Amino acid sequence: MRAAILESQKNLKIRDIKNPDYVPDGYVKIRVKSVGICGSDVHYYSSGRIGDFILKSPMILGHETGGIAESDGDNIKRGDVVAIEPGIPCGKCIYCRSGRYNLCSDIKFFATPPVDGSMREYIVHPEGFVYNAKGLSTSEASLAEPMSVGVYAVRKSLIGPGDSVLITGSGSVGILTAFVAESSGASVTLSDVDPKKMDYASKCGFNAYLNDKIRDKFDAVFECSGFASEFALEHVKRGGDIFLIGMGNEDGLNNLKITSNEITVHGIFRYRNTFETAISIIKKYRERMKPLTEKHIGLEQLPDYLENGEYAKYIKTIVDL
Ligand SMILES: [Zn+2]
Ligand SMILES: [Zn+2]
Incomplete structure (x- = not known):
């Protein structure tokens, strides 16, 4: 499968990597279709770091993700449009146990070094962090994360x-x-x-x-x-x-x-327990939200698009995979 890999600062490559073939119990396989470019992706590309998070080894970019389920999951049938919550907390620390999992210091969050992001064609993700967005396009579903x-x-x-x-x-x-x-x-x-x-x-x-x-x-x-x-x-x-x-x-x-x-x-640091609400608000306002999903580029265009700064002309760019 193809993936957008930030090998080092200002060095983004589209490469073929191995497909995930194993789907453990409690996980869903997703064909990623739409990933929004976030300011943090641009920042890691141009600076190689955000605060204490430093890019030390190659990392796949992207964390605003809409796709199509390739396997069944909790409340998800193969073929459904889904939105992916990009942070997987440890589930054990005091923050996780008290329900404040956005504060978990062991959270594995997409495209935050060293954790790979979602600009790849397939992802296998815990079903509790995959949300049914049936009725929306995969681009609209990708807005559930920033919302x-x-x-x-x-x-x-x-x-x-x-x-x-x-x-x-x-x-x-x-x-x-x-x-x-x-x-x-x-x-x-x-x-x-x-x-x-x-x-x-x-x-x-x-x-x-x-x-x-x-x-x-x-x-x-x-x-x-x-x-x-x-x-x-x-x-x-x-x-x-x-x-x-x-x-x-x-x-x-x-x-x-x-x-x-x-x-x-x-x-306010990220979010917790918000995706279902975000999806229902996107459904309500989808007509007025059109300006946020107008600009699309293909995965192959991404390295030049970041290099020449064109992304800055648009409020949101969706990468199609
Ligand atoms: Zn973001
Ligand atoms: Zn935790």
């Missing part, structure tokens, strides 16, 4: 009808989080510093503005850019909540503003 972060954050926020929400950063995670927030009944505004990203948000049916046009304060702010936590603090109401989703900023927040306005700041 999961939004599901997790919105669930933690307890926002509901009548609440106002600001989402800073109108990239794919920001827009997907906006769909989740809207489905909870809140009224949603997106902001960014990049007019092109705001165009995508508008095409998806949201109110989107440049940061310096935002005047109001909001009940909750979801910071998806990684660089706007101070901006979030300026635009949250007294007693409100800020959810830090985007990674990137290592600067501190203004303590005095947080205490004197009784703001609660939540860190």
Whole structure:
């Protein structure tokens, strides 16, 4: 089978590797069809590392995965469209045993060194982390992963009808989080510093503005850019909540503003128990989500596509396998 292997920094090869032929009990074999390119894939390609995770040996990229089941599983029949949850926790540590498996330090997460990702034609995966997405295309199913972060954050926020929400950063995670927030009944505004990203948000049916046009304060702010936590603090109401989703900023927040306005700041790391909810929200909004699955490339095109920076023109690119 073909796979996209990051051999070292800026050195991505499409190679033939051995097909998985053995499917253990409790596992499902999947023909991978659609993998979204995530910022982290681009980052490992261009820098060879993200924080403490360093690429030391060749690794297959990709973790936003839609495919077709090739064998039966729990709630899955051969031929069904499926979404794959890319992190397999250890199941034994205190975080796993208390249900907070996203915090497991032994989690094996696709395309996080040294764990291989999903840009390969076949995967054999534990059935508990394979979700039925029948009725969606495999591209739409691949959105369940990036949307999961939004599901997790919105669930933690307890926002509901009548609440106002600001989402800073109108990239794919920001827009997907906006769909989740809207489905909870809140009224949603997106902001960014990049007019092109705001165009995508508008095409998806949201109110989107440049940061310096935002005047109001909001009940909750979801910071998806990684660089706007101070901006979030300026635009949250007294007693409100800020959810830090985007990674990137290592600067501190203004303590005095947080205490004197009784703001609660939540860190959001990946997600847990979110895929089924994400799939049902994608089903509800699939027409408005079309701009997120418009751009496709073939697996063979991927090395040049990353090399020449073309991915930066699109909010999301789906690699077809
Ligand atoms: Zn990602
Ligand atoms: Zn664990």
